[in-house]
Amino acid sequence: MDVRFPDSARLHPSADGAHLLYKQEVQIGNRKAVVTLRFATNSGITEATAKSKMEESIAKMTALANELKLGEEGLEKIFISQGEVRGFWKEEGGDHQVEGNFVKKLQDQQKKADDGDKPGIEKQLEVIQTATEAFTQLFPLSEAAQMPAEIQFEENSPSQVSKAKTTEEIQEAFTTAQTKAKELLGKLDGSEDNKFNFIFGAYKELMGKLGNTQDLKEIETIKLELKQKLTRSKDMIERDQITLFNELLTQLDIMTTSYNEIVAEKKQLESDSPHSPEIKKLKASEGEMRSKIMEYNSKMGQRNLTTNTKTITQSHVMDFVGVVEKKLSLMEQKLQLSAPAKKSDKKKLAKIEKELQKAPTSQMIQEESRLISSTLLKLPSLVTVDQAKELHNRPNLKWGADYLNVALTTPLNWTEVQTAFIKESRAGFMHVAVTINEPLHTEEGGVPAGMLNKGDYRTKTINLFKTTSYIRSNGRRSLPQVAFRGGQFASKEAAKIALMEMIKTAPNGEVHINALLTPTVFTFLKKDRSLLAAHKKHIMEAIDELSKDPSYDKAAGKLQNQIAISNFGVNEGAVGEKNNGFLGFLKKLGLRPQFGWHTSISYSNDAAEKLNGSLDRKFNEVGNYLMTDTTHFNPLSKIDTAFLDNLGAISEVGLEMQTIWNRNAYADARVGDNQFKLPSLWKVMDELLGVRCYTNCMSGKDRTGKVQDNAQEYLDEIAMNIADHKLQLKKKFDAFQEYDPDDKWNAMEKILTSACFMPTDIDKIHRQFIEDRENLEKHIREAIKGKINNVKIALGTHDNPQLFMERKTVPTTGRGFRSGVQGISSNNKESVRAFGFATFGVTSMFAASPPSPEDAQREAYNRRLSQLSGSLKITQMNTGKPGFKVEGGKPLERFTSGFDRRYVLKKLHETHSEDEMRKGLKEWVGLDDIDPETAEAFVKKMWEAAGLNTSSDTSKAEKAWDVYLDNIEKHKMRSLFPTTKVKA
Numbered sequence: 004m005d006v007r008f009p010d011s012a013r014l015h016p017s018a019d020g021a022h023l024l025y026k027q028e029v030q031i032g033n034r035k036a037v038v039t040l041r042f043a044t045n046s047g048i049t050e051a052t053a054k055s056k057m058e059e060s061i062a063k064m065t066a067l068a069n070e071l072k073l074g075e076e077g078l079e080k081i082f083i084s085q086g087e088v089r090g091f092w093k094e095e096g097g098d099h100q101v102e103g104n105f106v107k108k109l110q111d112q113q114k115k116a117d118d119g120d121k122p123g124i125e126k127q128l129e130v131i132q133t134a135t136e137a138f139t140q141l142f143p144l145s146e147a148a149q150m151p152a153e154i155q156f157e158e159n160s161p162s163q164v165s166k167a168k169t170t171e172e173i174q175e176a177f178t179t180a181q182t183k184a185k186e187l188l189g190k191l192d193g194s195e196d197n198k199f200n201f202i203f204g205a206y207k208e209l210m211g212k213l214g215n216t217q218d219l220k221e222i223e224t225i226k227l228e229l230k231q232k233l234t235r236s237k238d239m240i241e242r243d244q245i246t247l248f249n250e251l252l253t254q255l256d257i258m259t260t261s262y263n264e265i266v267a268e269k270k271q272l273e274s275d276s277p278h279s280p281e282i283k284k285l286k287a288s289e290g291e292m293r294s295k296i297m298e299y300n301s302k303m304g305q306r307n308l309t310t311n312t313k314t315i316t317q318s319h320v321m322d323f324v325g326v327v328e329k330k331l332s333l334m335e336q337k338l339q340l341s342a343p344a345k346k347s348d349k350k351k352l353a354k355i356e357k358e359l360q361k362a363p364t365s366q367m368i369q370e371e372s373r374l375i376s377s378t379l380l381k382l383p384s385l386v387t388v389d390q391a392k393e394l395h396n397r398p399n400l401k402w403g404a405d406y407l408n409v410a411l412t413t414p415l416n417w418t419e420v421q422t423a424f425i426k427e428s429r430a431g432f433m434h435v436a437v438t439i440n441e442p443l444h445t446e447e448g449g450v451p452a453g454m455l456n457k458g459d460y461r462t463k464t465i466n467l468f469k470t471t472s473y474i475r476s477n478g479r480r481s482l483p484q485v486a487f488r489g490g491q492f493a494s495k496e497a498a499k500i501a502l503m504e505m506i507k508t509a510p511n512g513e514v515h516i517n518a519l520l521t522p523t524v525f526t527f528l529k530k531d532r533s534l535l536a537a538h539k540k541h542i543m544e545a546i547d548e549l550s551k552d553p554s555y556d557k558a559a560g561k562l563q564n565q566i567a568i569s570n571f572g573v574n575e576g577a578v579g580e581k582n583n584g585f586l587g588f589l590k591k592l593g594l595r596p597q598f599g600w601h602t603s604i605s606y607s608n609d610a611a612e613k614l615n616g617s618l619d620r621k622f623n624e625v626g627n628y629l630m631t632d633t634t635h636f637n638p639l640s641k642i643d644t645a646f647l648d649n650l651g652a653i654s655e656v657g658l659e660m661q662t663i664w665n666r667n668a669y670a671d672a673r674v675g676d677n678q679f680k681l682p683s684l685w686k687v688m689d690e691l692l693g694v695r696c697y698t699n700c701m702s703g704k705d706r707t708g709k710v711q712d713n714a715q716e717y718l719d720e721i722a723m724n725i726a727d728h729k730l731q732l733k734k735k736f737d738a739f740q741e742y743d744p745d746d747k748w749n750a751m752e753k754i755l756t757s758a759c760f761m762p763t764d765i766d767k768i769h770r771q772f773i774e775d776r777e778n779l780e781k782h783i784r785e786a787i788k789g790k791i792n793n794v795k796i797a798l799g800t801h802d803n804p805q806l807f808m809e810r811k812t813v814p815t816t817g818r819g820f821r822s823g824v825q826g827i828s829s830n831n832k833e834s835v836r837a838f839g840f841a842t843f844g845v846t847s848m849f850a851a852s853p854p855s856p857e858d859a860q861r862e863a864y865n866r867r868l869s870q871l872s873g874s875l876k877i878t879q880m881n882t883g884k885p886g887f888k889v890e891g892g893k894p895l896e897r898f899t900s901g902f903d904r905r906y907v908l909k910k911l912h913e914t915h916s917e918d919e920m921r922k923g924l925k926e927w928v929g930l931d932d933i934d935p936e937t938a939e940a941f942v943k944k945m946w947e948a949a950g951l952n953t954s955s956d957t958s959k960a961e962k963a964w965d966v967y968l969d970n971i972e973k974h975k976m977r978s979l980f981p982t983t984k985v986k987a
Contacts, residue, residue: 867901
């Protein structure tokens with residue numbers, strides 16, 4: 004294992020002045036080595052970028068050093084040159100160095116090697132291939148220096164072993180990183196301010212020019228210059244934000260690693276010396292760090308709340324742009340009709356003149372400009388929903404409301420949305436959850452939801468985003484998850500654009516279109532039925548066209564047979580949570596109409612069969628590496644270990660999906676307090692199987708955002724718990740390797756530390772290995788077969804692959820008032836999760852007993868963070884104002900609250916002062932997401948309620964607290980919803 008030394012690296016010129024060098028010391032065994040990165044002096048490399056590249060490079064270089072045995076057999080240096088891994092050897096009996104290509108050297112050795120030595124050489128070649136691919140991405144050949152990366156031991160350096168850090172040193176490192184993270188978050192906010200300042204400044208300047216021109220060509224020139232300026236600034240601001248974000252991730256890594264060191268030491272002491280006084284000290288450090296982590300998360304999350312004054316001001320900027328765009332368009336039309344020859348042209352001109360007279364006066368524009376300029380510079384603060392409504396009310400800017408969608412297309416409005424939260428795993432360790440939402444095809448301007456079906460925008464994919472997410476655990480990154488989201492496909496061309504993007508990243512060429520419309524019998528009132536039919540038609544037409552394109556024909560050929568198109572209504576009318584109108588009246592009477600739930604069966608039956616096919620293909624693909632027949636032999640070293648990691652999670656997610664499907668529970672928001680559950684879980688299953696998923700509603704922002712965020716909660720939980728579990732397995736594996744060193748055992752590390760195994764499995768396999776050292780791979784194959792069989796038994800597919808998410812009949816009655824048994828599958832398989840796996844996912848909503856209040860609180864808190872992981876910003880890009888346009892109800896209030904009521908009530912009973920309650924509520928219910936005045940009022944009222952407690956009766960206080968917690972849930976939910984009317 005490598006140990007890095009304190010980061011004192013700085014860019015400095017090489018001796019010949021041709022390069023800039025960036026170095027990092029690292030411990031390998033008992034010796035100190037140095038990793039060096041080289042950059043051309045004219046590359047424009049910055050300190051932050053060099054550091055980021057080092058973070059990506061250092062693990063690969065130390066892996067090469069370990070695997071290729073740096074320092075042994077004369078090997079003095081390993082380096083990358085022109086996309087190859089090369090080395091310098093000192094010739095035996097000589098002083099000069101010989102350079103060689105490792106791949107060629109190893110391939111020559113492989114030809115001459117005995118069969119027993121070949122697996123070791125093969126592993127070395129795999130490590131080289133992985134490193135080569137990584138460095139090709141980090142240092143493209145067109146930009147790289149001749150030797151961009153190298154590693155060698157320091158000459159004459161004494162053996163050095165890393166000294167254990169004290170609690171104080173760990174806490175100091177944490178505090179320093181937390182301070183830097185806070186500063187970087189402020190700089191990211193400043194960069195976002197710069198973005199809107201630039202948009203505002205450019206359009207303010209344009210407004211001034213419009214008052215001085217009466218020439219059509221001049222207007223065309225002004226428009227072209229504006230577009231070029233905004234595009235250039237988009238590139239500049241995105242580069243700045245990416246650099247700052249990467250620097251932020253480095254500090255978050257330090258924070259989480261420091262916290263985890265404290266927790267690990269505490270856990271070890273509690274196990275070895277439960278009465279040690281050091282435990283109390285460690286718990287105090289843990290608590291202080293936790294509070295600072297929650298403070299950071301709060302600052303990151305508040306950035307896009309609808310009650311944040313900064314987001315409100317940003318909406319004013321886009322309203323202002325709408326005014327300018329409207330005036331620009333009308334003036335252009337006016338000049339085109341300046342010499343009308345037709346009577347109809349005169350009427351058009353008169354209408355334009357009349358509309359221009361309604362435009363805000365110069366004085367009004369100056370007043371709005373002054374207000375926007377001043378508020379953009381202010382620090383953000385949270386206000387009440389009513390205050391936010393009032394702040395949104397800007398009568399002077401309403402004139403441009405019908406051009407707001409045009410304003411929103413400006414390229415600079417569409418920049419990457421990056422979030423990084425610190426989440427706690429089930430084992431109590433902290434991980435960094437990273438989400439990057441990248442808008443696609445916005446070079447010429449974005450395509451907001453309001454442009455659906457308008458003119459040339461019909462041929463573009465509305466609101467197309469690629470979402471990449473991953474977990475960083477102790478500085479190491481999990482396998483990135485990639486998904487897509489957007490609006491309904493209004494044309495074949497729009498579907499084709501999205502499909503081409505998905506095909507690029509689909510490892511198996513499999514795609515799932517995860518639609519969220521609500522087709523019902525009330526077609527004359529709701530267009531979802533016809534929209535979904537058109538959506539499917541355009542998808543299939545696009546695939547047919549792609550099958551004739553030589554660049555996509557193979558992938559499109561697979562898609563024609565394998566593409567899955569599902570649909571589940573998730574809006575309030577589909578899940579029995581309509582609060583207004585006649586349906587709201589019925590709900591108050593205890594009736595919950597759930598329209599469109601039955602059509603989800605007919606639309607998703609085929610998609611469920613395709614999902615079964617994907618699962619079966621994946622099992623068969625892995626099974627090819629488990630055959631012992633030599634005629635079909637596939638080397639075990641090539642098996643998909645990422646899939647092995649996911650086996651336990653596939654079992655958990657699959658059983659949750661199957662139970663929801665069997666019970667028709669997707670149509671009831673009260674089940675799990677989650678109206679988005681089945682499409683979210685399906686999206687998660689896609690990721691676990693390598694199927695590329697595109698989620699859409701009509702606009703691709705509200706329902707789509709909620710489903711994406713819910714899926715993110717599941718994916719982050721799984722990734723965190725897998726990372727923790729693999730650490731346990733690594734300790735077990737290393738212990739055996741240290742006790743009984745053996746190259747054959749060591750070669751199986753990546754497979755045996757796959758998360759499908761338990762520590763007891765490694766015990767068993769090692770016992771078998773001691774008894775029979777020639778058949779280690781055979782024993783591992785049998786163990787993997789057993790794990791796969793366990794999953795098949797749990798999902799009911801061991802006899803028939805189509806019995807998972809089994810095809811159901813579509814009911815002909817009760818379509819408005821759902822019966823839980825209608826359309827139920829004959830198999831009706833509902834089982835406990837597969838045995839022989841650790842637990843990775845979120846607690847099942849069908850668990851026989853609820854989780855502990857502590858576990859429920861952790862999951863609720865992480866869920867709230869997922870709700871803030873970028874989708875709110877996407878709604879703002881589409882409407883100018885953030886907020887999910889979804890009608891709320893009690894389940895949604897609970898779902899988005901960020902706290903568990905049982906946990907909070909338990910803590911309230913343990914509170915002994917108002918100050919203690921104030922501090923506690925901030926942590927327990929996330930009062931920081933509510934404006935300070937309202938938050939303080941809740942503290943006062945809840946402390947007063949505590950006085951109702953007596954030694955024999957706590958029910959009165961609990962009853963009062965329940966009412967206040969209801970209100971806190973409402974406030975927190977409303978901070979995610981628009982505080983003013985939005986279109987699209």
